[in-house]
Amino acid sequence: MSASTSVSAAPRYQPETQLVHAGGMRSPFGETSEALFLTQGFVYDSAEQCEARFKGEEAGYLYSRFSNPTVAMFERRMAVFEGAESARATASGMAAVTASLVGQLKAGDHVVASKALFGSCRWVVEEFLPRFGVPSTLVDGLDLDQWRAAARPNTKAFFLESPTNPVLEIIDIAEVAKIAHAAGATLVVDNVFATPIWQSPLALGADCVVYSATKHIDGQGRCLGGIILSSEKFIQDNIHMLLRQTGPSMSPFNAWVLLKGLETLHLRVRRQTDTAAAVAEALAGHNKITRLIYPGRADHPQAAVVKKQMRGGSTLVAFEVAGGKEGTFRFLNALKLIRITNNLGDAKSLITHPATTTHQRLTPEQRAELGISDGIVRFSAGLEHPDDVIGDLLDALKQV
Numbered sequence: 001m002s003a004s005t006s007v008s009a010a011p012r013y014q015p016e017t018q019l020v021h022a023g024g025m026r027s028p029f030g031e032t033s034e035a036l037f038l039t040q041g042f043v044y045d046s047a048e049q050c051e052a053r054f055k056g057e058e059a060g061y062l063y064s065r066f067s068n069p070t071v072a073m074f075e076r077r078m079a080v081f082e083g084a085e086s087a088r089a090t091a092s093g094m095a096a097v098t099a100s101l102v103g104q105l106k107a108g109d110h111v112v113a114s115k116a117l118f119g120s121c122r123w124v125v126e127e128f129l130p131r132f133g134v135p136s137t138l139v140d141g142l143d144l145d146q147w148r149a150a151a152r153p154n155t156k157a158f159f160l161e162s163p164t165n166p167v168l169e170i171i172d173i174a175e176v177a178k179i180a181h182a183a184g185a186t187l188v189v190d191n192v193f194a195t196p197i198w199q200s201p202l203a204l205g206a207d208c209v210v211y212s213a214t215k216h217i218d219g220q221g222r223c224l225g226g227i228i229l230s231s232e233k234f235i236q237d238n239i240h241m242l243l244r245q246t247g248p249s250m251s252p253f254n255a256w257v258l259l260k261g262l263e264t265l266h267l268r269v270r271r272q273t274d275t276a277a278a279v280a281e282a283l284a285g286h287n288k289i290t291r292l293i294y295p296g297r298a299d300h301p302q303a304a305v306v307k308k309q310m311r312g313g314s315t316l317v318a319f320e321v322a323g324g325k326e327g328t329f330r331f332l333n334a335l336k337l338i339r340i341t342n343n344l345g346d347a348k349s350l351i352t353h354p355a356t357t358t359h360q361r362l363t364p365e366q367r368a369e370l371g372i373s374d375g376i377v378r379f380s381a382g383l384e385h386p387d388d389v390i391g392d393l394l395d396a397l398k399q400v
């Protein structure tokens with residue numbers, strides 16, 4: 001088996017083929033399915049070989065905190081699919097987000113980020129980084145002038161997610177990348193909501209892309225995981241040592257589950273996107289819905305940017321239920337098939353009330369600024385028959 005995790009020389013098959021085969025390594029047993037190397041460490045033929053491995057003179061695995069063949073297969077497959085030179089897997093999406101920023105920052109640097117971030121990402125930027133002497137400025141990600149104005153001579157990184165969580169605003173990644181680079185900063189994009197099927201931030205000019213693999217990549221609610229993808233230089237300069245020495249490592253077991261998830265990712269995301277589009281169509285104009293946001297629709301406020309940077313719509317639909325929190329909770333509690341949760345990207349259709357879960361830490365004013373009213377819900381399409389999902393939503397809306 002090859003020990004290398006560099007994938008720059010991988011052949012360029014069609015995306016669906018890459019998701020099934022890229023980065024795979026076969027042991028001498030000739031297994032069909034990728035092997036699960038559930039081992040903490042590795043043994044060596046001699047003390048000389050062990051020394052050579054530790055000196056980096058011989059390729060090979062050392063210790064699963066920082067190198068494991070099953071994890072390497074997941075990293076390589078993701079890197080090939082994303083068009084990245086290199087990748088490092090982490091224990092969760094938040095470990096990936098945090099490492100992608102912390103790894104390139106030091107005291108005295110400054111970060112600019114969009115205000116519309118998943119709650120934990122916003123905490124990292126707004127509260128955690130400043131504790132270590134890295135102040136941050138939060139901007140309205142849709143307003144390019146705000147990104148420009150926020151950059152300072154010591155700005156080191158820009159950070160955004162698009163579509164945003166939960167109201168699915170679309171930030172122009174190529175334009176923000178230009179502003180970041182003009183300011184001498186990097187752009188890190190959290191691509192969780194878009195999925196690698198519909199959006200490729202590196203091709204749009206971003207320097208680094210991060211995922212919570214917990215979402216669509218697993219897609220069946222089983223395990224946590226994260227991944228950081230970038231150039232070999234970015235990974236070597238900023239990420240490799242941080243992960244190796246601090247240890248937010250992906251379990252080989254989770255890497256194996258996620259490899260299986262990748263094999264069906266495009267089928268699942270396409271089907272979920274079709275269902276989400278059908279849900280948006282069925283709910284648009286409904287008298288109990290006061291606002292509906294779906295990136296695949298012509299009435300999306302940033303429809304032109306969607307067309308420019310995404311290859312498809314979204315597996316998520318955001319909408320506002322009439323009657324505030326009370327009406328919305330009546331609707332949520334009346335759902336029979338769709339489950340209430342804070343997660344997304346699963347085979348099961350899921351629904352989230354961001355104001356009381358993912359974004360409850362924000363003040364009412366901060367939520368209002370982001371368009372997160374007490375009636376906003378985020379629907380994540382699963383793999384059920386679309387008619388059953390739409391029927392459940394329409395039945396529950398009768399209770400509002």
Ligand SMILES: Cc1ncc(COP(=O)(O)O)c(C=O)c1O
Pocket residue numbers: 092093094095097118120121161165190192193211212213214215224225226
């Ligand atoms: C946009 C976004 N980024 C990052 C994360 C964090 O991922 P994880 O839960 O795998 O740590 C989540 C969800 O939890 C998310 O929705």
